[in-house]
Amino acid sequence: MLRVEEIEVFYDSIQALRNVxxxxxxxxxxxxxxxxxxxKTTTLKTISGLIIPRRGRIYFQEEDITFLPIQERVKRGISQVPEGRRVFSKLTVEENLLLGGYIRERGIKKNLEAVFSLFPILKERLHQPAGTLSGGEQQMLSIARALMTEPRLLLLDEPSLGLAPLLVRDIFHYIKEINEEGVTILLVEQNxxxxxxxxxxxxxxxxxxVVLQGKAEDLRDMESIKSAYLGG
Ligand SMILES: Nc1ncnc2c1ncn2[C@@H]1O[C@H](COP(=O)(O)OP(=O)(O)O)[C@@H](O)[C@H]1O
Ligand SMILES: [Mg+2]
Structure with a gap:
């Protein structure tokens, strides 16, 4: 679905991605x-279109999207949930969702229903300013806003960051559920x-x-990953 091919990204003279x-x-x-x-974030931004790589290509469903504007990528079904759950804190939950939904105007009602069935708490908080939600609820809202664009590929940037362990479990459960409903997921994580x-x-x-890639179960068993990232 997505092919990232030998991308190189620089911030001024500093190279952030090498041959990824x-x-x-x-x-x-x-x-x-x-x-x-x-x-990790640089890679996601290059896929969503916030950054254009100096070298390399990005293909989405066999189409070269390396230089496409962000909105065109969203229309094709790529949606990013940014790091640090950036919701519009002064706007209500509903307004945040509608901002995500405008690109699929005819689907707004259906998409709102889908989002509420996944995150019932957002329906209860509909007219509350997003800034009054808890960290976990803001993360749900941030994901829900992305789902309003009807993504085929959802890019998630560290959705568990700064959340208490129980909430982390919830968020991962939701990610799995979204995937089971047919959305492909690129999940960026330190966890x-x-x-x-x-x-x-x-x-x-x-x-x-990229120093390693493979099946998740194989990576789980690797000593190098265990010692560096899994605390074992
Ligand atoms: N806007 C920026 N300007 C300059 N350097 C940046 C910028 N954003 C990220 N970097 C640098 O690029 C590297 C990769 O950053 P980033 O993609 O944010 O990593 P991660 O998401 O894995 O923490 C880091 O060394 C970071 O300091
Ligand atoms: Mg990051």
């Missing part, structure tokens, strides 16, 4: 793992332990390079 390649297959959960600063439990395949980024 991987593929996400339709229907799977693909985890992109790595420590802080490894280049390799949780990510490898729900992912089909994964890649590990280190200082802007």
């Amino acid at each position: 390649s991987f593929e996400v297959k339709e229907g799977e959960i693909f985890a992109l793992l790595g420590a802080n600063g490894a280049g 390799a332990h949780m990510a490898l439990q729900i992912a089909n395949r994964a890649a590990l980024l280190q200082r802007g390079e």
